[in-house]
Amino acid sequence: MRMRGVALAVRWLAPLSALLTVLFSDTVGAAVMMLVCLATTIMWRARLPAVLEVTTNLVLLVAAWSSVFLLYERFAHWDLVVHCAATAVLAELALRALERWGRLRAPSAVAHVAVITSLGAVLALLWEFVEFAGYALVDPRVEVGYLDTMGDLAAGCVGSLVIGGLGYWARRREGTSARVPAGVAGKTR
Known part of the structure; x- marks a missing residue:
């Protein structure tokens, strides 16, 4: 309850x-902060486990405030830290959404890590498209370039790989696995 x-x-x-x-x-x-509000609302309505909701909201708020306070410009590798953490929590959310919508059943350890890492790679790529759009359409001070993009993609993939392993371990430790929604278990695709 707390x-x-x-x-x-x-x-x-x-x-x-x-x-x-x-x-x-x-x-x-x-x-940027309005986008965080939208994400917060979506997470609240999705009825996620409280720990996942709090962690995701805090990571997204740190990412947004880092932009407002120009931390990405002030600290050389802060961008990579944020990409790693944000992609990780968003990949876990994407996995939870797939489970809830009945698109994914309880995967094995290797499949769990592979799915979350793949989701993270896709999310990292989409993030880079949004960064480029921000650069081209909103503010040319947005950091883009080959080294920045490749570093961001790598950080996102590493974060997703780590959260994939931690997420699988945490579920096994709790004795839970991916829930299969009612009516989905017997369906064939």
Whole structure:
């Protein structure tokens, strides 16, 4: 019950952050924070485990505030840390969504890690497309280039690989596996 209270408090950080950036930051910072609000709402409505919801919300808030406070420009490898962490939690969310929609059954250890790493690679690639669009359409100060893109993709894949292994271990430790929604178990594809 206590973790649910923490989740509720963290949920409110997103709209508060959006309000603060609207009042005290630029349009780009406010837009980024609005995206975090959207993600927070989606995670709340998805009824995720509280620990996953809190972790994901905090990672996305750190990523957004890092942009507002120009931490990516100030610290050489901060971008890689954020790509690693954010891609990891988003890949885990994507896996949970596939399970909930009945598109994925409880995978073996190797398959679990492979699926999350693959999801992370796709998400990292999409993130890079969005970064390039931000550079081309919104703000030419957005860092793009071959080395930046390859580093970001590698960080996202590493984060997904790590969370794949940790996620499988955590599920086995809890004695749970991927839930197969009712009515899906008997279906053939």
